[in-house]
Amino acid sequence: MLLCLPTSVTEAQECLAEGAVPIGGATLVWATWQRDGFPGLAMSLREVPEANVMGRESVGGAVVLHRIDAQQPDVLRLAAATIGTGAVRRTATVGGNLVGSALRCLLPAALVLDTRATVLETDGVREADLTEVVAERPVLLSLRWRAPIASAYRKLTGQAGGPPPLVVASALHAGDGGGRCLRVAVRDGYDVLSGDTAGDTGAEDALDALRGTALGELPAVAWDVIRPQVTGLLHGDGANGEGLSAPDR
Template sequence: MLLRLPTSVSEARECLAEGAVPIGGATLVWATWQRDGFPDLAVSLRQLPEANVLGRETVGAAVVLQRVDGRVPDVLRLAAATVGTGAVRRTATVGGNLVGSTLRCLLPAALVLDARATVLESDGVHETDLAELVAKRPLLLSLRWRDPVACAYRKLAGEAGGPPPLVVASAVHADDRGHRLRVAVRDGYDVLTGSAAARGTDADETLHALTGTALGDLPVPAWGVVRSQITGLLGARSAD
């Protein structure tokens, strides 16, 4: 297998045109390749500047999860910190987790940040939403979002060999009409989202509005976790 390490977007585009397979951190594909055979050509973005950005409102696809720290909002930092073991986080990348994984542990956090994805396809670089990113699985370069007013994240403990653990992520954003709460829940392999106006510290009113979204179909135990997180998040925001 020949591994290409482009240092520019144009070089990365050439790799795709040649049929190179994105490798990410290889934590998800290595075992499959050992079993089924390695591709002739692979591409890694670890030397591409556009894929290595890291800041309060952006993260690159080639950034390993261990590097996702206090420079990003807590909801994303905590999501990255709960993926696998320390050894996995030192190798696994943001792009590999979002595009290559069936669990997509970072997806709820990215959704509540209302992130947009910068992707590279055969026709060049363009921006898309997370729904298209997950559905079409293009080569992700980076994510961008607006810094939230407040955010929270919780991942419940899971059983070995059992279903994926419940994940609840939330964030409050300022807009022209005040503040808006976004919530994303991973229940099994499904990720459900909802949003509602965040009116002051009245968590009950906000939670009632969320029951009219896809989150209203959550089982009672999962909804209890959502209620607890939103109550705490809105209360902490008022204290600030």
């Protein structure tokens, strides 16, 4: 297998045109390749500047998970910190997790940040929403969002050999025309559901409104986590650090 290491978007496009397979951090594909055979040409974006951005409102697709720190919103930082082991987080990338993983541990956090993606294709780069990223699995260059007022994250402890542990992410945003918007996303098994409502009401009104969204289908155990997160964000009493629990195995 030949590994293509482009240093620009143009070179990355050329690698794609030649049939290179994107590998992210290779934590998810290596075992499959050992079993089924390696591709003739693979590509890593680790030398492409646009895929390595790090800031308060952006992160590159080639950024490894352990680099996500206090620059980024709490919900994204806490989500990254619970993925795999320390060794995995030093290798796995943002793009690999969102595009290459069935678990998509970062997806609830990205959804509540109202994230937009920049993706790479053979004929250029373009913007895409997360629904398209999950469905079509393009090459992810970067993510960007508008920094929230506050955010929160919790992952429950999963059982070995069982379904993925429940994840609840939430964020409170300033609205464009004034007011505030509350966004909540939940991973229940392999499904990710989300909903939003006004963030200027009391917690009970906000929870009632969220039950009228897709989140209303969730089991009681999910609402046992959603309720204190929503209450903490709307009352400003710091739900951000709650529930940093056992990582996925």
